[in-house]
Amino acid sequence: MAVPVKSILPIVTVVLAVLAIWYAAAALMNAPLQRDMYANAGRSDYSTQDLIVASLNMERPKLPGPHQVVAEMVKSIVATAPSSKRSLVYHGLITLEETLIGFVIGAALGIGLAMVIVSVRWLDSSLTPWLVASQTIPIIALAPMIVVILSQFNITGVAPKAAIAAYLSFFPITVGMVKGFRSPEPLQLDLMRTYSASSMQTFGKLRAPASAPYFFASMKIGAAAALVGAIVAEVTKSEDGGLGARLLAGSYYGQTVQIWAALFAAAALSAALVGLIGLVERLAGRRMGFAR
Amino acid sequence: MIDRRLADLVPPFLFGLVILALWELVVRAAGVPTIILPAPSAIAARFLVSIPTLAADFWQTIKGLLAGYIVGCGSGLVVAILVDRSDFLRRGLLPMGNLVSALPIVGIAPIMVMWFGFDWPSKAAVVVVMTFFPMLVNTVAGLESASPMERDLMKTYGASDWQTLTALRLPAALPFIFNALKVNTTLAMIGAIVAEFFGTPIVGMGFRISTEVGHLGIDMVWATILVAAVTGSAFYGLVAAIERRVTFWHPSFRAKGA
Structure with a gap:
């Protein structure tokens, strides 16, 4: 940055x-x-x-002119109590909560699956093409359906949206981490073999550290994807609030200034998340020696 | 070579079949209600019955998608070539392009629906904005990728800027441009479908999904998702195939081990 x-x-x-x-x-x-x-x-x-x-x-x-958007944001962020439904802080926090829960779950599952894929041979050959194909599919189209299915199980509120956020961040993280765990060169892997390292040791001492740059790249993509997932999920189930609900309400009532304010809040949220990960990346990079 | 590639396809194909069989089995054995998860056979039946509707939805969505994709990628490419002429513009625009690429751009869908109406132009507009920035950023990076040595060679030939661009730098940028084209196929699908959640005439894949979810026609939702998935993969596959033909010289496409 x-x-x-x-x-x-x-x-x-x-x-x-x-x-x-x-x-x-x-x-x-x-x-x-x-x-x-x-x-x-x-x-x-x-x-x-x-x-x-x-x-x-x-x-x-x-x-709306930029000053109108700024005025609306000041009004709905600073001048309105955060507990009010007219406050962007209120909606932003809902979205942030869904995004973070979803992102953490998606990242954990994605990294876990990537670990399984690089260590289990037959899973690799049978699953990887599907994972690659899944990248080309607009999985966001599933969002409205997931919300409805989960509500059949009486799962409402934050959970369905977090599920979609998790789902959207899961695929890019898995693909990125598989690439990362595979990034050590054959020479390095051979060296581990000459040390007679177990596959666990190879993983802990070589594959995992080598994947760090890929890790941060996929975390950034995953966080941005999780936010998009949360917002789209809020559009399909807007009664619980959130920035997506704000967008939809604004478009119903022609409140353009409100739409733009929500949009900028979402952009700021996304930039903050990605920026935060970038910051951790630089700190880690300095310690681990992959920073340029 | 062909045999190897076919052999590579067997495990994923079998895996897919096993998953489908398991899905069918679990749904039937446990009596899962259709509202939660229809069996693959039920989805296939629904698909066959609804081909006219699905085809109409497909054409409605593909219009906005293709128009937006062409305009977005095209303008991204042109702007990148213009920006490339000025170091000042490049320094100013690139950080901005990178920032915008990480933003939830689908959020502009309601605004575009307001500006351009319910029909496909508003969807195309969303797709234009979504595809423009990845194309810009990638092309600018690609135009940089020709090595100084190659550029010096062009200079010793007395090549003009334009000649250097068309004979060296644009071809060198092709892998980057195709990367953006491929990323943009998915983004365009997402943009076109999500924009329809915000308002559309009574046809279109995004519309079908959101209304069928509304009255619990989950099998129809799955049928539409099937169409979307096949469309997305085919679109990506098409661009990837063109890439193979056009950038056959790139190391990643040279025959492996042959």
Whole structure:
């Protein structure tokens, strides 16, 4: 995550350019709406400046201006009590809880399965092609069904969404860890054999440490996937709240500002999770010597 | 060579069969209600009966998916080539592209439905945004991958920037570009299906899944998922096959041990 000093100016420029484009697009997209509103109100004495300012401050714009999204986020994060259902903190925490539970379960299962695959020969040859194929399948399509099936067993609330988050993070983690456990070179494996190391010892002393870079890469992908899973699951079962429910409610009632705020909250959550894993990666990398 | 590859396919094929047989057996023996898990035979029966519906859903979803995939990947490629001309832009855009690639972009689905209506263009728009950034990041990395020695050679030939790009750097970037194309097949499927959860005319795979789940037609959900799975794998397989033809020179495709 370390950004070279030389890159700061370009990044700032790009961010400013994005903001400028955003404002221009918001003004252009909202102006027709605002013009209609003026026409309905019987006003025709407005200047272009009035039109632009009004377009950027509509209550239900097609595209809210960045300042409106920021204002909505401040309002729903800082100014609203976290226990209120109007608070993004409330919904964000629900999503975070589902994501984390799901991610931990998915990661544990994924790493476990990867360990089994690299050590059991026949499982490897029969299971690996399916795992690879599973990467090409939109497994998220199963999300609504899993929610319903679990509710048949009276499993509701956080659990179904965590299950989907786990399910989504499971596959990429398994595939990544299999690659990681396989990453030692034949030469190194031969060395272990000359030491007459048992397969457990080979695993603990060679395969597991060698997989560390793959571990962190798959953790990042898995965490992002778990968050997507939690959000999509919340869309399919929205009465329990969460950022996905916020998105759906916003789209039902045309509350665009609310959608954008929820979207940015989700983005921040994802970036924070991935950033946190990146931080651990750098610390571990420095200790284990794989950091560049 | 062909025989070896066929032989490699036997264990996974058998494994799949065993799983299906076990599934059928458990569902029948334990009398699992269809609402929880229909037997594979029930899913197959439902599939055969509902082919017209499933085909209509498939075409509806594939329209948005393909349009979005082509526009998203195409624009990602073009922007990457433009960005590549300026070190300043590359430094500014790349961290941003990497950041955006990790975000839950499917969340923009409700916004796109609002902007572009219920029909397939809104799904295409979601797919465009989802596929654009992986393509951008990968292509920019790929264009860097030609070695300095090769570039120097182009310089001694007196090649123009354009010639260096088309004769050296773009071909060298192809493995990266295909990597993005493959990743994007899955992302495009996800985008097209999830976007339909947020509103669609009464047809489409995502729509079918969410409504059938609503009135507990779980066998129909499985039939649709079967279509989605086959479509996803076929799409990926197609791109991978093209990759084999186009980047046959790459070490990972040279005949192993031959």
